[in-house]
Every structure is written in C-alpha cells, then in structure tokens.
Amino acid sequence: MSLTDTIRNTLVPIHREGYSFIAGFGVATLILGLLWGPLFWIGLILTAWCTYFFRDPPRVTPVDDRLVVAPADGIVSSVGPTVPPRELGLSETEMIRISVFMNVFSCHINRAPVRGRISLIEHRPGQFLNADLDKASTENERNSLVIEGAHGPVAVVQIAGLVARRIVCWAEAPGEIAVGERFGLIRFGSRVDVYLPPEARPRVAVGQVSVGGETIIAEFGSEAAPPLVRVS
Template identity: 75%
Template sequence: MSLVDTVRNAFVPIHKEGYPFIGAFGVVTLLLGLFSTNLFWIGLILTAWCAYFFRDPVRVTPTDDRLVISPADGVVSSVGPGIPPRELGLGSGEMTRISVFMNVFSCHVNRAPVRGRITKIEHRPGKFLNAELDKASEENERNGLVIESPNGVVAAVQVAGLVARRIVCWAETGGNIAIGERFGLIRFGSRVDVFLPKTVTARVAVGQTAVAGETVIAEFGGPAATPLVRID
C-alpha cells in the first residue's frame, strides 16, 4: 500500500457543509476553556463529534443498472409498499418503498440510488417527528428527487427527523446523476425513502445496516452479474 493510500485510509474527508459548524463548536470550546477545564473537555468532545458527523468517506459503488444502491448510511427501517409524496407527481398508486434511518452517529451524506436524469426536485415544509416513525414520511419536512432511470422512475426522498432542522440538496433538475453520486445531506438525524417500481426485488431486510453508495438494497430483472464499480 502506498503512502497516499495509507493517509487516505487514516483520515476520512470532511464535507465542506460541516466546516462552519465545526468552526463554531471549536470557538465555543475555546471560550468555555476560559472558565472551566471540565467545560473545555466537554466542548472538545462535542467538536470531535461534529467533525465525525460531517465525514464524507470514499465509497466503492457497483455500477450495474439492475442494482439499486442505498442512498444513506444507517439501519433499514421499512421494506414494503408505500405511496410516494403527492408533490412528486408519481400518482396515488403504491410503489415499493425502502427506508434507511440515520442516527446522529451515521454519515449523513446522501447518494443517488440509481443513475439517470433528474426530472423533478420538490421541497415540502413539515414537522420534525422522530424519523423512525412511519408517519414521518407523510408529515415531516422533506425533499424529493425524481430520477428517470434505465429501469423506470425512481424517487429518493430526504426526510428530516426529530433533531434534523436542515435538508441540503445540491442536485439540479434536468441534470444527470450517476449511481452513488452525492446529492445532498441532512443535519442531524433523519431518513431517506426510496420509491421504486413494484417489479423490483428487495435485497435488504428491516433491521439490516446499510452503507450509502455500496449496499445493494434492490434489484431489477434477473440476477445481476458481478458489476463494475466506481470509487468516490
């Protein structure tokens, strides 16, 4: 292993969205240190957690069009039929919904579950219920992407949670997105719902841990061969 690979593996990159928060935590920690050593150490621990929260590790993504990849790190909280959000214009019929819940220790950078063209992005204000609750998909603040993939329409919906107060999405309507490509981030605890055609076969179960950009959560058509991968 080269020195470059060793350094890359030892230090996980931090997403730029986290810099202002890490900086603010650091400044507060220094100020607390002027009054109390104990408060300084508490602040230092919280600053380290903030940096850990905004980590953006390299991922190895399968690129076979028959595969659907997890858009988030976390635990699979739901696998089954679900009606997509009305604002996405996908009709009132049921689709296959797979949800991944992220807690405050999960990596919160979200990645595209399939490749294709982004035909719609819709944000809807809402509540901040516990994202593990099923009704959070309908009542919480959310941001949805509709992707026209080689196998049909797929939607990825970022859902804010009890602690999360900000959904960030840097994808653009009309643009193309690659499978596993970063498209957004949620601060600080939340979930992502993926709505898929009912013809897919789910490849995960409730309670399973998923890794964004790597874990296969569903599959179109027949069994996929060993796919090529992209690393980023």
C-alpha cells in the first residue's frame, strides 16, 4: 500500500457542519492554555473529540429495493411493532419500528434507509429526555422524513437526546433520495427511528451494533423469520 493510500485510509473526512465547532474548540484551547498550562491539554483532548464526532467516513451501501439499511451508527435499542407518531400521516395501526441509539462517540451522519421520493418533512419541538427511553419517540424534539419507497411508505425520525440540541436536515420535500444517501445529522447524542410496513422482516436484534448506510436492518419479500441471536 502506498503512502497516499495509507493517509487516505487513516484520515477520515470531516463534515463541513463541524468546522465552526472545531474552530471554536481550538480557539478556546489556546485561550485556556494562556491562562493555565494544564488546561491546554484538556482543551486539546476536547478538540480532538469534537473533530472525531463530526467525522464523515464513506460507506459501501447495498443497493437492493428489498433491503433496508441502518440510518445511523450506534446500538439497536428497540425492534418491534409500534404505532407511528401522528405527524407522519401514516397508518394508525402498528408498523415495525427499529431504533438506533447514538452516543457522543458515534458517527452522527444520518443516511436514508431506502430509496424513494420524500413526500413529507416535519419538525416538531419537544423535550430533551434521554433518547434511549421509549417515550422519547413522541415527547422529544424530532425531525421526520416520509419516503415513498418500492414497498410502501418508510419513515425515518431524527430524535434529539439529553445532550443533543440541534437537529440538522439537508433533505427537501418533495424530492428523490437514494438509499444510503446522507440527509442530516444530530449534534452530540441522539436516536434515529425507522418505521416500516408490517411486511418488513427485521434483520437485527436489540443490542446489535449498526453501521449507518451499510448494516441491513430489515428485508422485504422474505418469508424467513427474524434471526435468533446469541451474546458471547
């Protein structure tokens, strides 16, 4: 492997949304260092963390309308039938919800779980409860996208958490979006819910690590039962 390839594989791209935050952390670090030397090193560590938080690594996304990919990096925190929030304008009956919880060390770039036409984008103000709580789906500040996919409407909801105070969405409605395409991010800890038609078969379990844009979280057109899992 050449030196250029090594550098490219080591240095992960940083999303432009993070530039101002990284610069702010850097300036604060210099000021703290002038006040007291040890504070410089603390600030340097925090600046490094901020840079790491806004990383935007490339992903290899499976392109198949039968597959649903993870919308974010993190831990799968819930899988099962749930009635979607009313603002989505979807069925009042239960859909399959798969939730991915992101902590402050996760990559927070959000990606489309399926391809299709964005028919709705809806932002709702709310509380900043722990995003890992089930009631965060309806009580926390959130931003929702409804994508008209090949197998019916799929909703993806960005949910703010205890630390998160800013949901960013770059998508527009109406508009087309590709599976795995970046559509937004949530700053500093949060959750993303995906609501799927009842015909979808989950392919992940609670506690599993997901990689946004790569991990297959559900599948359409399969009679296979959801996978059994073992913790070892």
